[in-house]
Amino acid sequence: MNAVTIAVIVVAVFLASCMQASIGFGMGMLAAPVVALVAPALLPGLLIASATVVTLMVVVRERASLDLRGTGWALAGRVPGTVAGALLLVWLPARGLSLLLAAVVLGGVAVAATGWRPAPLRRNLATAGAASGLLGTATSIGGPPMALVYSGAANAHVRSNMSAFFLVGSLMSLGALAVTGSLSGDILQAFVALVPAVMLGFVASRFINRFLDRNRLRAVSIIVSALGATALIGQQIFF
Known part of the structure; x- marks a missing residue:
């Protein structure tokens, strides 16, 4: 990789780690389209491993707000989803993986924009965990399903429980x-x-949390993610 490629990846991972630590998800949604454009061979492993580090630090910082029972139901769903995601990654060609990644990002953006918020019940947590495991393992973007079921909770609760889920889930992946x-x-x-x-x-x-509240940061992440996914689709179609 040349210096420009390395710099682009470093900036993308830095910004994505900041967003992940601020709102509980976003490592894949923000960084994956960028990395897929400049170094697709590093996906999804690079971002899953990076997410493991930042989620561990968030869990330690926000440990007082952990709800292990709810996280446990989500992790129960994550197991079969992780297996399915790993198999999907083996079967998909590089072009198919890039298009799937872009579709997942745009799907997450669309759902986030609607404001739909399913209740964090056992069934919903397990379902979201399975979807997150499949998408997270195959594309490194497992945040949107879990963000939906935790979207109505307090900031610290969202960050701690999603980070606990992604810490264990990332190790599985x-x-x-x-x-x-x-x-x-x-x-x-x-x-x-x-x-x-x-x-x-x-x-x-x-x-950043002192100057940019959660809603504004979420809006920025949605816009950047949508632009990145659109650029990735354009690359796959025209180049």
């Missing part, structure tokens, strides 16, 4: 990717090199 041979040495090297950017994004989230 990394294990599934390793078993299917989708976690290469290049991905691991890139992840290690990007850990400082992830940590800086986490630190920056503390300061």
Whole structure:
């Protein structure tokens, strides 16, 4: 990779880590379209591994707001979803994966824009967990399903419980990717090199939250994600 590509990935991961630490999701929605444009071979492993680091830090920071019972139901659904996502990643060609990734981002944007908020009941949590596992393992974008069921909760509750879910879920996904041979040495090297950017994004989230409230940050993330997904689709169609 040249210097420009590296710089683009570093900035994308930094901003995505900041958003993940601020609103409880967003690593994949913001960074995945960008990384897919410049270094698609690093997906989805790079962003799943990076999300593991930032979610661990958020869980520690927001541990007082954890609700392990609700997270447990979501994780129960995550298991079969993770297996399905790993198999889908093996079967899909690179072009198909890029288009699926873009479609997932645009779908998440559309749902977020409608304001639909399902109640965080056991059935909904398990269903969202399964969808998140499938999408997160295959494309690194597992946030939208879980964000829907937690969208009406307080900020700290959302961040802590979604981060706990994604911490365990990301470890599941990394294990599934390793078993299917989708976690290469290049991905691991890139992840290690990007850990400082992830940590800086986490630190920056503390300061950004003082000036940019959750709703505004969410609106920015939706716009940026939509633009990234649209650019990715354009690349696959015209180039």
